[in-house]
Amino acid sequence: MVMDIQLASLFTAGALIIIGLYAAIFLDNIVKKVIGLNFIEDGANLFLIALGYKFGGVVPIYLPGMSRSWFYANSAYPLPHALVLTSIVIGASTLAVMLALVMVLYKKYHTLSTKVILGEDHE
Amino acid sequence: MIEYIIMIITIIGAIVTILQRDLLKAAVVSGITGACIAFLYEILLAPDVALTQAIVGAAIVPAFFALAIKKTKRTDD
Numbered sequence: 511m512v513m514d515i516q517l518a519s520l521f522t523a524g525a526l527i528i529i530g531l532y533a534a535i536f537l538d539n540i541v542k543k544v545i546g547l548n549f550i551e552d553g554a555n556l557f558l559i560a561l562g563y564k565f566g567g568v569v570p571i572y573l574p575g576m577s578r579s580w581f582y583a584n585s586a587y588p589l590p591h592a593l594v595l596t597s598i599v600i601g602a603s604t605l606a607v608m609l610a611l612v613m614v615l616y617k618k619y620h621t622l623s624t625k626v627i628l629g630e631d632h633e
Numbered sequence: 634m635i636e637y638i639i640m641i642i643t644i645i646g647a648i649v650t651i652l653q654r655d656l657l658k659a660a661v662v663s664g665i666t667g668a669c670i671a672f673l674y675e676i677l678l679a680p681d682v683a684l685t686q687a688i689v690g691a692a693i694v695p696a697f698f699a700l701a702i703k704k705t706k707r708t709d710d
Contacts, residue, residue, distance in 0.1 A: 522640045529647045539709045541656050563677045586678040594682050602689050609701040616705040
C-alpha cells in the first residue's frame, strides 16, 4: 500500500516537532535550543499547509476558462496559505529576538551552557 | 516518488543538525532542512508560501545563526 502524500506530510511535521522538542528540552547548548524552537515552528507551519492540501487539485489561482463550480471543488484550501505566510515572517523576527537575548547572555556569563548559567554545575 | 525523498531528506537534515558539534555547521545544515520544506510546500500546492520559505528558511535564518555565532562562541562543549 502506497502512503498518501498528505498523511506522509503530517508524519514529517510530527517528526520535526518531536526533534525540535528533544533539542529544546534535553540539549545543553543554548544556540541548539534556539535551533530546536525553529524546527518546532517549521513543523507547525508544515502541519497547517498539509491540512489544506487536496489530492489531484490545482493551485488556488482562478484563471479565465475555469468554470467556477469546478474551481471551488478542485482547488486547494487557500486560507492556511495566507496565515502561514504571515507566520513564517513573524517566526524569523522572533528568532532574531531570541538570538539577541543569547548574545546578551553570552556577554554577561561568557558561556553558552545552560547548566553554568543556571548555576547547576557543581564540580 | 520525489516527494517522499524530499521528506526523508528533511528529517535526516534535522537529525544531523541536532547531532552536530560545530555550531556553524549546524546552522548550514538547518538551511538544507529549510530548503527541503520549501520544495515540500511547492508539492503541497502552495507556491506563494514556498517562495517565502525558500528565502527565509534557506538564507535568512542561517545568516542570523552565523551572525550570532560570530558574536559568541563557535564550539559546543
